[in-house]
Amino acid sequence: MTDSGDRAGTYTLEEILSQPPTWKRCLAALDESGELRRLAAPLSRDGECLFVGCGSSFYLGLIAAATWTLLTGEPARAVPASEILLFPGLLSRRFRAILVSRSGRTSEMIEAGDYLKRLDQTASLAITCGTRTPIEEVASRTIRLPEGDEGSTVMTRSFTSMLLALQMLAGERANARDFLNQIRTLPGEMESRIEGIDSLIRRLVDSRAFEDYVFLGQGPFYGVAQEAMLKIKEMSCSYAQCFHTLEFRHGPKAIVSARTLITFFLSESGFESEVSVLEEMKDLGATTLVVANQASAAVRRSADSLIELSLPVAELARPAAFIVPAQLLGFHTGVRKGLDPDKPRYLSRVVMLENTDGDSGRGAP
Numbered sequence: 001m002t003d004s005g006d007r008a009g010t011y012t013l014e015e016i017l018s019q020p021p022t023w024k025r026c027l028a029a030l031d032e033s034g035e036l037r038r039l040a041a042p043l044s045r046d047g048e049c050l051f052v053g054c055g056s057s058f059y060l061g062l063i064a065a066a067t068w069t070l071l072t073g074e075p076a077r078a079v080p081a082s083e084i085l086l087f088p089g090l091l092s093r094r095f096r097a098i099l100v101s102r103s104g105r106t107s108e109m110i111e112a113g114d115y116l117k118r119l120d121q122t123a124s125l126a127i128t129c130g131t132r133t134p135i136e137e138v139a140s141r142t143i144r145l146p147e148g149d150e151g152s153t154v155m156t157r158s159f160t161s162m163l164l165a166l167q168m169l170a171g172e173r174a175n176a177r178d179f180l181n182q183i184r185t186l187p188g189e190m191e192s193r194i195e196g197i198d199s200l201i202r203r204l205v206d207s208r209a210f211e212d213y214v215f216l217g218q219g220p221f222y223g224v225a226q227e228a229m230l231k232i233k234e235m236s237c238s239y240a241q242c243f244h245t246l247e248f249r250h251g252p253k254a255i256v257s258a259r260t261l262i263t264f265f266l267s268e269s270g271f272e273s274e275v276s277v278l279e280e281m282k283d284l285g286a287t288t289l290v291v292a293n294q295a296s297a298a299v300r301r302s303a304d305s306l307i308e309l310s311l312p313v314a315e316l317a318r319p320a321a322f323i324v325p326a327q328l329l330g331f332h333t334g335v336r337k338g339l340d341p342d343k344p345r346y347l348s349r350v351v352m353l354e355n356t357d358g359d360s361g362r363g364a365p
């Protein structure tokens, strides 16, 4: 029980479980306004598309960048805002920035956006769940998703809602009508699955405690693995790591034991190779959780817990759904440890550094 007498994590759990209807509202608002179609076409094709964010917003940028390149064929990458401030020399010569920030207030983001604006590059586009926040002043256009906002400190439905919006933007850019329609079906598809996912994760968390958590994914699922790692750290103060799935063989596997929970976010493109890592780690004695769209016999043999989503959508439309089990894993693990995910230790909803004026070590553009 918290000080107020509420149960720990009440609104964080509600917000995680509210994702399908929240996505539906966000997508309906975007479709109604026609904003994504209007914004996608005029974006310059010169240079790369740079997704900028901090924390979860950076990780969703990783998934958005992978989606952008795979759908449009145009180069894209994600960087934390701090990289722009501390190592501006690493920016490519031509790029257009997409600034991602739930709050629209994170000071590193505002400073990086301001720096990019003064660079006289192609204008930046921002996406935020806030309304009339400072990020709008450093971007030339802003996609607002107030429906995706949340009361929680940790980002859950804002992450998936902004991710879906950026994936829709990529779909509009590529004129990928099938992809766009598949994203639109996700809320309905996940509505019927989310309670089952919650029950399975609760059972796993109740069954035992783990010392280490490892999250593995490749391609667009690498950003999912990063975000999963952040969720369990933020909500349960657990030790967690993340790798590209096949990278786990190159040293990190030394930590495997039954008290290490390894979560595999299986792609379709890399399925066979990733499943062979899963089998190897199971043989070494790991405890495994697998999130897959369709499991094979080999996956069933090696997965201690399996979430098989069976979504009738292409691989690239699945990352938002894949992150849901990880949000629930972080939440229930935190509650099991006696923590309150509504009040994560040391964290605040927005990171505002007191001095953001010229203290970042970068020169003037």
Ligand code: F1P
Residues within 6 Å of the ligand: 054, 055, 056, 057, 100, 101, 102, 103, 104, 105, 106, 109, 153, 154, 155, 234, 347, 348, 349, 350, 351
């Ligand atoms: C995002 C962020 C979160 C993190 C923390 C502070 O900021 O870094 O990822 O969980 O609560 O804020 P933003 O998206 O609002 O810029």
